[in-house]
Amino acid sequence: MIHTVGIIMNGVTGRMGLNQHLARSVYAIMQQGGVKISDDETIMPKPLLVGRNQAKLESISREFGGLKWSTDVDSALSDPQYSIYFDAQTTDRRADAVRKAVAAGKNIYCEKPIANTVDMAYDLYKQASKAGVKHGVVQDKLWLPGMLKLKTLRELGFFGKILSVRGEFGYWVFEGDTVPAQRPSWNYRKEDGGGLIIDMLCHWRYVLDNLFGEVKAVSCLGATHVPTRWDEKGKPYQCTADDSAYATFELEGGVIAHFNSSWCVRVRRDDLFTMQVDGSKGSAVVGLRDCWIQPYGATPRPVWNPDIPSTINYFDGWQKVPEQANFENAFKVQWELFLRHVVKDGPFRWTLLEAVKGVQLAEKGIESWKKRAWVDVPAIA
Numbered sequence: 001m002i003h004t005v006g007i008i009m010n011g012v013t014g015r016m017g018l019n020q021h022l023a024r025s026v027y028a029i030m031q032q033g034g035v036k037i038s039d040d041e042t043i044m045p046k047p048l049l050v051g052r053n054q055a056k057l058e059s060i061s062r063e064f065g066g067l068k069w070s071t072d073v074d075s076a077l078s079d080p081q082y083s084i085y086f087d088a089q090t091t092d093r094r095a096d097a098v099r100k101a102v103a104a105g106k107n108i109y110c111e112k113p114i115a116n117t118v119d120m121a122y123d124l125y126k127q128a129s130k131a132g133v134k135h136g137v138v139q140d141k142l143w144l145p146g147m148l149k150l151k152t153l154r155e156l157g158f159f160g161k162i163l164s165v166r167g168e169f170g171y172w173v174f175e176g177d178t179v180p181a182q183r184p185s186w187n188y189r190k191e192d193g194g195g196l197i198i199d200m201l202c203h204w205r206y207v208l209d210n211l212f213g214e215v216k217a218v219s220c221l222g223a224t225h226v227p228t229r230w231d232e233k234g235k236p237y238q239c240t241a242d243d244s245a246y247a248t249f250e251l252e253g254g255v256i257a258h259f260n261s262s263w264c265v266r267v268r269r270d271d272l273f274t275m276q277v278d279g280s281k282g283s284a285v286v287g288l289r290d291c292w293i294q295p296y297g298a299t300p301r302p303v304w305n306p307d308i309p310s311t312i313n314y315f316d317g318w319q320k321v322p323e324q325a326n327f328e329n330a331f332k333v334q335w336e337l338f339l340r341h342v343v344k345d346g347p348f349r350w351t352l353l354e355a356v357k358g359v360q361l362a363e364k365g366i367e368s369w370k371k372r373a374w375v376d377v378p379a380i381a
């Protein structure tokens with residue numbers, strides 16, 4: 001039996017919508033013959049691409065073998081063939097669109113952040129719960145190969161007691177005047193929903209909550225290091241949003257986490273995002289795909305002496321975790337879980353309530369920055 005699931009996909013002309021959600025997730029699932037849930041049951045997604053730009057939609061449709069498309073979101077929402085509304089538009093457009101989709105009785109799956117304020121985000125969660133629709137938010141980092149390896153190490157008890165976590169995220173995003181910018185210009189304009197804190201603290205919330213303990217308090221310093229950038233039309237604009245954040249988090253259970261996140265740093269580390277976890281029995285450094293470990297018994301004994309060259313090459317003391325499984329695209333893994341959730345009521349913890357927590361941490365981070373103080377992060381239910 002094939003369960004065909006209609007998905008209205010909004011924002012597929014954008015970076016995330018096109019590459020991660022359509023090409024590497026929904027279309028990839030179609031190409032592999034759907035999500036096989038038993039010997040005789042399969043879920044097959046049926047996307048409807050929606051957006052404003054007819055030419056772009058037509059061209060994407062052609063590229064993916066003639067998928068259906070429409071510029072009329074309202075009539076798509078009233079079509080009972082489609083039971084899921086997916087949104088990867090710019091952040092500031094999400095809340096209104098999701099609200100409409102909930103009112104139309106659609107199940108909701110969407111990119112993070114789900115809104116720019118925690119009140120708006122919580123209202124979306126409440127409306128979706130009241131309407132009885134299923135809902136989920138993208139929390140892709142949880143399924144990155146590096147994170148899955150880290151999770152296994154934790155489950156093996158490799159770390160002993162986890163003491164601290166330090167994350168380094170970032171790379172140089174070009175301003176757009178000489179070398180082309182590799183991120184959209186709205187990211188750098190507050191008035192268009194941009195800003196690194198709202199973008200990245202949403203991710204750090206679910207990474208920390210799921211792997212190390214619920215975030216209880218935050219101290220965050222934001223900055224706009226690059227004041228002027230050039231937009232998609234080559235016009236200079238003022239950057240009104242933060243492009244960097246230096247944030248410390250206190251977690252339930254006593255773990256201390258510190259994450260530097262920046263679009264204005266040059267990379268001299270193993271990956272665009274690395275996270276070092278130090279525990280009483282061992283440490284690990286994870287990148288997007290790889291993970292390196294150093295157990296207690298192989299920990300070097302450095303002695304501070306800048307007068308002579310170091311006798312230890314600190315990189316040599318780490319061992320790469322071998323590949324013990326095949327890892328699929330992180331977005332695709334979560335899509336498959338959501339489809340199972342919609343069709344077979346499979347477990348799915350990554351709901352709009354979890355999305356609210358992400359927006360809450362970003363909002364508390366900004367509050368901490370403005371107040372120049374630690375801010376508590378109360379539990380949300």
Ligand SMILES: NC(=O)c1ccc[n+]([C@@H]2O[C@H](COP(=O)([O-])OP(=O)(O)OC[C@H]3O[C@@H](n4cnc5c(N)ncnc54)[C@H](O)[C@@H]3O)[C@@H](O)[C@H]2O)c1
Binds near residue numbers: 013016052089199
């Ligand atoms: N999960 C992740 O790792 C991750 C990474 C990057 C971005 N995101 C999130 O994904 C979302 C999209 O980001 P992106 O980088 O793909 O942005 P983008 O600018 O590349 O794409 C934005 C999409 O929104 C549409 N859009 C913009 N203005 C519109 C308007 N006025 N009317 C209708 N549609 C409009 C665009 O046509 C496009 O389809 C953001 O909310 C962002 O926070 C998530």
